[in-house]
Amino acid sequence: MARNGGATVLITLADVEPAVRLNALLESAGISTSVVSAVDNLSAEIRRTRPELIVLTGNIADPAVRQVVRDQLWEGTAVIGLADVADPQLIERLRSIGFVDVYTKPVVAEELVDVVKRVLERRRLAESTGLVGQSDAIREVLGRVEQMAPVSSTVLIQGESGTGKELVARAIHQLSPRRGRPFIAVNVGALPETLLESELFGHEKGAFTGAAERRIGRFELADTGTLFLDEIGDIPPATQVKLLRVLEEREVTRVGGTIPIKVNVRVVTATNQPLRKLVEEGRFRSDLYYRLNVLSIYLPPLRERRADIPLLVRRFVRQFSAQHDRPFHGIAADAMQIMSDYAWPGNVRQLKNLIESMVVLAPGREITATDIPAEVREGSSLLPVRVPQVAARSAEAGMAG
Secondary structure (H helix, E strand, O other), X not given: OOOOOXXXXXXXXXXXXXXXXXXXXXXXXXXXEXXXXXXXXXXXXHHHHOOOEEEEOOOOOOHHHHHHHHHHHHHOOEEEEEEOOOOHHHHHHHHHHOOOEEXXXXXXXXXXXXXXXXXXXXXXXXXXHOOOOOOHHHXXXXXXXXXXXXXXXXXXXXXXXXXXXXXXXXXXXXXXXXOOOOEEEEEHHHOOHHHHHHHHHOEOOOOOOOOOOOEOOHHHHOOOOEEEEEOHHXXXXXXXXXXXXXXXHOEEOOEOOOOOEEOOOEEEEEEOOOHHHHHHOOOOOHHHHHHHOOEEEEOOOHHXXXXXXXXXXXXXXXXXXXXXXXXXXXXXXXXXXXXXHOOOOOHHHHHHHHHHHHHHHOOOOOEOHHHOOHHHXXXXXXXXXXXXXXXXXXXXXXXXX
């Protein structure tokens, strides 16, 4: 649905064909559309309909058209262009300013309908999960999330700190049949070993000094839903044994208890450590590793998907401008280029924090390169140890336990 009940797709009618044909096919597919005849009227029609996607035909390299595109990028609107000639340099330049994609005419309207549907579906998935991006890397992640969500197999998410592993876990839950059921997140690495088992499995009254009453563990709380165990590489050896048993038997026994309790929980885990290497070093049980790594997702660091940085910047600008009630007039091209070139050792979390500070400290004006911290401008950073991609993508290589 469109964001305000208007058109979902806005089509410019600079070229009668294929615009009219595309409009008819989209309407017959149940997608609401609006057609505008001239670029001069485009901005007014955008304000009226607030479309999710715009299809631009005609002279899409026109400066007026490009300005409309830039304006819409800050609003989060997707734009597809239909170019008159196959000019690779022009097409690359248009993509760099934010076109989702550019196709050279003549185009087959039926094929373009499929493209529009895919873009709309991908955008809605990104908005609902927070996994924003149009790079091949993030598209692959979203595709795997869609594949894995309907089943109940365990999932191992690997990636550096700050890449959004919990977002992936929540997306899997949100798209699964368990949505509407509990989603319980536990940072295993943040809990001392003496409390971890009680936190996960619960305990009975008097089970240990200080256990004044019965405690329900996270597995029981997540029953019929999803349990997300973050930083699973930090789990102590003794707890690894008990976790493996819970996964195999589908039942927990509270600390100090004797009665097994059946649980129906999907377990999703995440780590920023090379888990296979921990197995080789004897610090992580191989049988637990195989049990957790039935399905696997590798979440790439931001430096491996630089094309997504402008999209993330715009999303965070909209978010924090609204949150802090601060007017914001955009980011200069040189400032955006600096952010796109930076390695971001803290990944999306670091970028998000920087954008919030800039929105708060520079209201009512355009952000320039001088507003960006020197460490980012100068590109100085200590890169974290990367999780090996090969180890992270072993889901289909016979990893089911």
